[in-house]
Amino acid sequence: MQPTTGLMIALVLQEFLLTSSGIKWLSVASVAGSDRWNEDGECDRLQGLHRKQKAICRQNVEVMAAVREGAKMAIDECQHQFKNRRWNCSTFGAIHLFGKALKSGCREKAFVHAVSSAGVAHSVTRACSSGALDRCGCDRSIYGRSANGFEWAGCSDNIAYGSAFAKNFIDAGEKLKRSESSQLLMNLHNNNAGRKSVEDNMRIQCKCHGVSGSCELKTCWRSIPSFRDVGLVLKDKFDGATEVEQRKIGTTRHELVAKNKQYKQQTEADLVYLDDSPDFCEPDNRTGSLGTQGRLCNKTSKAIDGCELMCCGRGFNTRRGTVTERCNCKFHWCCTVKCSRCKRDYEEYVCR
Template sequence: MDRLSYFIIIFVISAFVCPTSSLNVIHQVNRTPLEVKFKNSIVSTRFNPLAEIVRNSEQLALRNCKEIFRWDQWNCPTGDFLQKRTSNILDKEGAFVKALSAAAVIYSSITNCSGNFMECDCKFNVPVEDESQIVKCVDHIISLENLLVGNDNSVNIDTQGYAQLHNSRAGRIAVQRALKHQCKCSGYTSACSIQTCWMLISSFPEITSDIRKMYDHGVKVAIDNSGRVKRNIKREALVYLDNSPNYCVENVIHGWPGMLGGNARDDELQNLLCRETLCRKLCRACGLKVKRERVVKEKPCKCKFYWCCDVQCEKCSELVNEFYCH
């Protein structure tokens, strides 16, 4: 396992000091859900870690959304992504955005608490390995979740509120499933007298893939006259209320260009055959054909570095392949 692709979350060690708990037996603490809690004074601080977490989570969610949908009719454009985060219209893609955003908040809270913020209740006093990030706040993540993505224990919520909270919870579940428990024995005997345990969390692209599977099995819900959901919904499934628009067709109101005449995702994919195959699949899904054109583009080349500190490049013409739906 490549440790650089994971963030190490140490739960309890012998040097652990926490004013909210006196537990120092590792296996007991590991039965408690991963939680994070910030001091009440956090809101009044000049630098607000919660705002930083939200900022980081938005960028993380958008970047991974674009990557996971890069070969779909809806490829998570920035404007539409931001609109779906706050819109009252909840289609299938909006449900994905809500779940991914919730997961990104929790993931960012874990990674940003790895020594970046000092407003944590619990502190560690241990050596830090170069490849690991020691999390300094691990007491109550539920309070942070409720603060940032809402409390799903609310009683009087409408259909929209139910769907939003359900999808937020699905995002949290994806993060919980990404946690992996590991322990290491040490001491002078074979009885494992001293045991150090920690949690590994998978990379966020893996979490995004898990939420994409939830999206693929998304369920449209309807509410009966009593205000109850008509069918039982699994906690891991995404729910949506509105049908998705036809992303193959141009929509001026929402700023969606459609697929006709559009560049079929011609980007950094170097394998021409692979790119053409994916473009053909993308265009055919909209009842269109793929068209390949060879065009001349100018790119910087023959760059030279001049001390100090300037880089000068020439412009070279290059013949490249571009694909369009028609």
């Protein structure tokens, strides 16, 4: 089954999230548009939000459009990063989004928590710098001459505000749980790791000033990375995630430690998980696996997108067809582009 489009996601998201666990706040992605946040009661109508999150929503209505955009970005990025894997972050049916796979403490859940938290931090930060929000703007805490000889100037992205808002809003739902649990600790850790993936990959951008670009003076500012770069970082962390278990400290506190003592303790930026993932080869309602029957695979690849691994050894069928597409396009002065229509034969491979 192929990933659905962002529009289809928005339509099915809210109904799904009421039955899922841990990321119900993603129901904000179902709001039809940014203007809806100005309507009375919109925050309370979103059943996916916890009580405290609804209060934060009411107090920060102008920020919620950026939260919605961050949630949609996270879902799209998840589907992009996992498009060639057995679990491809796809939606299915009219109710569920990611299915029961996110009810266990598996790697996939770790990634979704991280990329969702990163999405909100990224989107809110960008909204601050663009002037879309009255309550925040550029980061003015960095100024003066740097050790590298340039002047800090321009509009540095306010990642401190974006990350703090994401933490306050997203973690609020987790903290409302009655008892501390390994799943709670895992979710909070991965939420934080997602935000750090944005913070730790801030870039320095510069502009030269002077006659004919002589760069007599160079001014620089800090900017957030593209969200595609954030997704790539988190995908690498997914592949290298640490399996952990809960350990009690003293009489009340708990922490997560690496289950295999031969591995180093995870850092704040690493993803952690508690349970092994299903193999996702066959449909299984207990684990939320959709199976890989009908999925496209790469005949020549030896990686996870290859037909042997994607199809779990079941084999694949070959489909042949012909498509008509634009070709031999030429620019004509002024100002049109004229193309021919060409037929192209194709061959694709589908898991049995």
